[in-house]
Structures are given as C-alpha cells and as structure tokens.
Amino acid sequence: MTRVDSMRKIFVSFAALALLATIGGGMAFATDNPLHGKIIALDAGHGEVADNGTMVNGATNMIDGILVTEAEVNWDVVQALETKLKNTYGTHVVVAERLSSRKDRVNDAIAKCAALDLDGVVGADNRKCDALVSVHHNGSTDHGYDGTLVIYNEKKDKPLAEKMLAALTPLTGNSDGLENGGYGMTVYGNLVSVITEAYYITNDDEARAWLSGTKTPQEVDAQITGLTNYFASQTGGKGGKPR
Numbered sequence: 001m002t003r004v005d006s007m008r009k010i011f012v013s014f015a016a017l018a019l020l021a022t023i024g025g026g027m028a029f030a031t032d033n034p035l036h037g038k039i040i041a042l043d044a045g046h047g048e049v050a051d052n053g054t055m056v057n058g059a060t061n062m063i064d065g066i067l068v069t070e071a072e073v074n075w076d077v078v079q080a081l082e083t084k085l086k087n088t089y090g091t092h093v094v095v096a097e098r099l100s101s102r103k104d105r106v107n108d109a110i111a112k113c114a115a116l117d118l119d120g121v122v123g124a125d126n127r128k129c130d131a132l133v134s135v136h137h138n139g140s141t142d143h144g145y146d147g148t149l150v151i152y153n154e155k156k157d158k159p160l161a162e163k164m165l166a167a168l169t170p171l172t173g174n175s176d177g178l179e180n181g182g183y184g185m186t187v188y189g190n191l192v193s194v195i196t197e198a199y200y201i202t203n204d205d206e207a208r209a210w211l212s213g214t215k216t217p218q219e220v221d222a223q224i225t226g227l228t229n230y231f232a233s234q235t236g237g238k239g240g241k242p243r
Contacts, residue, residue: 034231035089035224039116041109041129041191044078045136046071047098059139059200061207068207074135076210077198080220081135089224092116094129106132106191131160131227132193137201138176146203149176151195160230161194167226168198171218172206196223 046058046069058070078095085091094112096105113129138149148169152161161178169175176197198219199206209215 033089034228035085035091037090037092037118038130038231039092039094039113039127040085040227041094041096041113041132042078042082043096043105043109043132043134044071044074044098045134045195047075048100050100059137059202061143061202061204063204063207063211066211068201068210070137070139070201073137073201073210073216076216077135077219077223080216081223084220084224085227092118096132106193110191129191131230132191133164133223133227134193134195135223136195136197137199138197139202140200141202143202143204146172146200146206147174147176148172148199149179149197151179151181151197152193153181157192157194159233160192160226163230163233164194164196164223164226167222167229168196168219171215171222172199198222 046056048056050056055071057072058074060070061068082093082095085093094109094116096109096112099105099108109129109132114126115124116127117123118125118127138147148165148171150161150165150168152158158178158180165175165178199215201207201210206215
C-alpha cells in the first residue's frame with residue numbers, strides 16, 4: 001500500500017467516525033428533548049382582514065416615524081419560533097391561518113395537526129395537537145409600562161400557563177400574572193392552550209428592541225423554555241395523542 005493510499009484510508013475512517021458521532025449525538029439529543037416529536041400549534045394574534053378590507057393590527061406604537069403593530073410582531077415571533085422548534089428541537093409545528101373568527105383559527109390548527117403524516121404510512125395520522133400557543137403582545141396608553149401576562153381558560157391549561165409565565169416574565173422583569181376566563185382562542189377546541197402577552201408593544205423601549213432585531217430571538221428562547229418545562233413536567237407518551 002502506498003503512503004497516499006494509507007493516508008486516504010485514515011481520512012475516510014475519521015470521516016466515518018465523525019458521521020457516526022454526529023448521528024449518535026443527534027439521537028441522544030432527541031431522546032432527552034421533551035419537545036422532540038410533540039405536535040404544537042401556533043397562532044399569530046390579529047392580522048386578519050376586517051370587513052372594511054383593512055388589516056386588524058392589535059396594539060400599535062409609533063417609534064421614530066415607524067409604525068410598529070402587534071400583528072406584525074406576533075407574526076415575526078411565530079415564524080421564528082416555528083423555525084427553531086422544527087430545526088433545533090424536532091418538534092412538529094402547525095401555524096393557524098389568520099382567519100377572522102377565533103373559532104375558525106382553532107379549527108384550522110386542529111385540522112392541520114390531524115392531517116400530519118408522522119408514522120411513515122401514507123395518509124393522515126389523525127392526531128391531536130399537544131398544545132396551542134396564541135402569541136400576542138399587550139398594549140397600554142402608558143408608553144412606559146411593561147409586563148408579562150399569560151391567559152388560560154380550563155384547569156387543564158393552567159400547568160402550561162404557569163410554565164409560560166415563569167419563562168417569559170424575565171423578558172420584562174414584571175409579572176402581570178395569570179388571567180383565567182373565557183377569552184380568545186383558549187375557549188375552543190378542547191386543546192391545552194394559552195395566550196401569551198410577553199411584553200407591551202406600546203412600551204417604547206420594547207418597540208425599539210423589536211425594531212432592532214434583538215427582542216424576537218429572546219422571546220423565542222423564552223417561549224421554548226416554557227414549552228420545554230411544561231412537557232418535561234408531564235408524564236411520558238408519544239407526541240400527538242390520538243383523537
């Protein structure tokens with residue numbers, strides 16, 4: 001065997017070992033990751049088209065001549081959250097269409113979860129969403145006020161709401177607590193669901209932070225922390241319970 005052939009064989013062997021290590025590491029990561037295989041539905045609050053043809057923006061703030069709308073902030077967070085959950089955590093994610101009816105949004109999310117084909121057999125698995133998170137941001141006439149609020153409806157939703165509030169509150173340093181009652185998407189579909197109001201978009205510092213691109217990655221990480229802690233606290237089982 002020539003020296004060149006020997007070196008080539010050594011290089012190939014190291015490459016194979018590196019590939020095995022990468023695959024092995026990925027398998028271990030997936031096994032230890034509470035979000036792996038879960039089916040999570042996301043909703044970006046507001047953004048629907050009103051009867052008069054205009055977009056429903058939610059809370060707004062004018063910063064240095066730039067209009068910041070809650071609707072676009074919600075969408076920005078949901079898109080970034082979807083990408084990171086899928087690519088980093090192996091989570092199955094569906095995003096509800098921005099329909100005018102909250103009930104229709106929930107039904108759309110439920111249908112998308114049920115339509116996923118995860119078992120390798122052709123056809124929908126007809127599974128239920130493990131959780132639904134409707135992403136919102138709060139508003140106030142006081143441009144200095146900030147705080148974090150999470151809304152839930154049913155008793156079964158409270159554990160998720162508590163984990164999300166604990167994870168999101170460091171974004172503002174001020175907890176507005178949990179709000180319980182028939183509100184928004186949480187009243188439909190019999191899903192474990194919450195509405196998150198991570199911070200006040202009417203707070204000038206928060207709006208500027210979002211415009212600078214620094215706020216969304218922070219919120220995405222906090223949302224993932226809350227979801228991870230929630231699923232880690234639940235008993236085992238495969239993601240996406242049968243309907």
